[in-house]
Amino acid sequence: MTNFPTEKFKELKTPFYYYDMSLLEDTLSLVKKESEKYDFHVHYAIKANANDRVLEKIRSKGFGIDCVSGYEIQKALEVGFSPDGIVFAGVGKADWEIELGLKHDIYCFNVESLPELEIINELAAKNGKKARVAFRINPNVQADTHHYITTGLDENKFGISMPDLESVLDRMKELENVQFEGMHFHIGSQITDLDNFKDLCTRVNELQEWFISRQLFPKVINVGGGFGIDYDDPQNNPISDFASYFKVFKDFLKLKAGQELHFELGRSVVGQAGNVISRVLYVKEGVKTRFAIIDAGMTDLIRPALYQAKHKIESLSASSDAKKVRYDVVGPICESSDSFGKAIDLPELKRGDFVALRSAGAYGEVMVSRYNLREEPQAFYSDDF
Numbered sequence: 001m002t003n004f005p006t007e008k009f010k011e012l013k014t015p016f017y018y019y020d021m022s023l024l025e026d027t028l029s030l031v032k033k034e035s036e037k038y039d040f041h042v043h044y045a046i047k048a049n050a051n052d053r054v055l056e057k058i059r060s061k062g063f064g065i066d067c068v069s070g071y072e073i074q075k076a077l078e079v080g081f082s083p084d085g086i087v088f089a090g091v092g093k094a095d096w097e098i099e100l101g102l103k104h105d106i107y108c109f110n111v112e113s114l115p116e117l118e119i120i121n122e123l124a125a126k127n128g129k130k131a132r133v134a135f136r137i138n139p140n141v142q143a144d145t146h147h148y149i150t151t152g153l154d155e156n157k158f159g160i161s162m163p164d165l166e167s168v169l170d171r172m173k174e175l176e177n178v179q180f181e182g183m184h185f186h187i188g189s190q191i192t193d194l195d196n197f198k199d200l201c202t203r204v205n206e207l208q209e210w211f212i213s214r215q216l217f218p219k220v221i222n223v224g225g226g227f228g229i230d231y232d233d234p235q236n237n238p239i240s241d242f243a244s245y246f247k248v249f250k251d252f253l254k255l256k257a258g259q260e261l262h263f264e265l266g267r268s269v270v271g272q273a274g275n276v277i278s279r280v281l282y283v284k285e286g287v288k289t290r291f292a293i294i295d296a297g298m299t300d301l302i303r304p305a306l307y308q309a310k311h312k313i314e315s316l317s318a319s320s321d322a323k324k325v326r327y328d329v330v331g332p333i334c335e336s337s338d339s340f341g342k343a344i345d346l347p348e349l350k351r352g353d354f355v356a357l358r359s360a361g362a363y364g365e366v367m368v369s370r371y372n373l374r375e376e377p378q379a380f381y382s383d384d385f
């Protein structure tokens with residue numbers, strides 16, 4: 001649970017990100033403990049949050065890292081992550097990004113198409129390297145529980161479709177500068193129903209037999225990320241149930257001798273540790289609604305505007321017995337989508353009050369923009385107060 005040092009906030013310019021570093025620490029410790037029980041390998045998905053202090057803490061715990069661009073690889077290396085813990089995914093890897101990965105001998109390229117495999121092979125040959133590759137396969141587990149071969153997998157831009165997989169494998173056997181490591185999956189994000197991961201395990205079990213029947217042994221199985229967090233009640237449920245999450249894979253995924261299971265967790269690692277702290281600028285009586293206009297906008301936290309995500313809004317200034325008033329909480333940006341919530345009951349707000357937009361640690365600060373030429377929000381950390 002996060003305690004906000006509201007008195008100290010009074011000296012600071014809003015809006016800003018506030019990171020609860022002890023919650024991050026506790027979350028990381030639990031991920032480590034529960035994954036190490038089964039010798040699972042965890043790569044943190046850096047796209048969720050690339051703040052230096054956050055990355056430094058994650059690195060200090062010894063996790064690997066999952067990158068989806070060359071810039072993320074650069075960042076990971078700068079912060080001191082070891083290249084042999086870097087996995088690199090993405091449907092559109094540019095040549096320079098592949099060459100950067102090759103130069104640093106990153107652990108594995110998660111390959112998403114045949115033309116990409118050809119280019120990785122070509123660039124590896126040019127640079128005198130052999131690239132480790134895993135195939136990203138879209139197992140379509142949420143939409144369909146039928147046998148993998150009967151599902152339509154070709155409509156998604158991510159991953160290699162089942163009909164193509166056979167020819168990709170045949171071609172790979174002819175390529176000299178790529179080495180087969182295993183299979184990669186990532187089925188989606190903010191998944192809270194563990195049955196989805198059970199389904200993934202079933203699909204992986206089937207697929208691995210398919211590979212083995214073609215004389216390819218997947219040494220590594222990477223099941224991606226996607227584990228969700230509790231956006232409704234971050235205060236009482238600040239850490240996702242990693243014990244149950246990892247146990248699903250232990251119980252349902254049939255690992256063979258010599259195989260490693262890898263994960264790429266983003267949101268569930270950092271999501272609850274971050275908050276946007278904002279001040280109320282105006283309370284405006286509309287025709288039908290009462291607006292609370294705050295100084296944070298979609299430039300600081302775009303998830304509500306981008307995909308109607310809900311972040312819990314809390315007043316940090318009012319006493320808990322203050323009477324509740326219903327507000328539409330909106331930002332100052334010139335877009336109607338710049339809204340954080342409609343008909344939210346909050347203790348009566350006044351100009352200057354602090355509000356927190358909770359659970360903003362993942363896909364928050366990394367998506368900050370300077371639209372309307374706004375300043376980027378600063379970040380502050382609980383252990384500095």
Ligand SMILES: *Cc1c(COP(=O)(O)O)cnc(C)c1O
Nearest residue numbers: 045089189225226264265266267
């Ligand atoms: C985004 C992403 C992740 C992390 O997803 P979360 O939902 O944040 O856990 C993992 N792997 C890949 C390939 C991704 O693109």
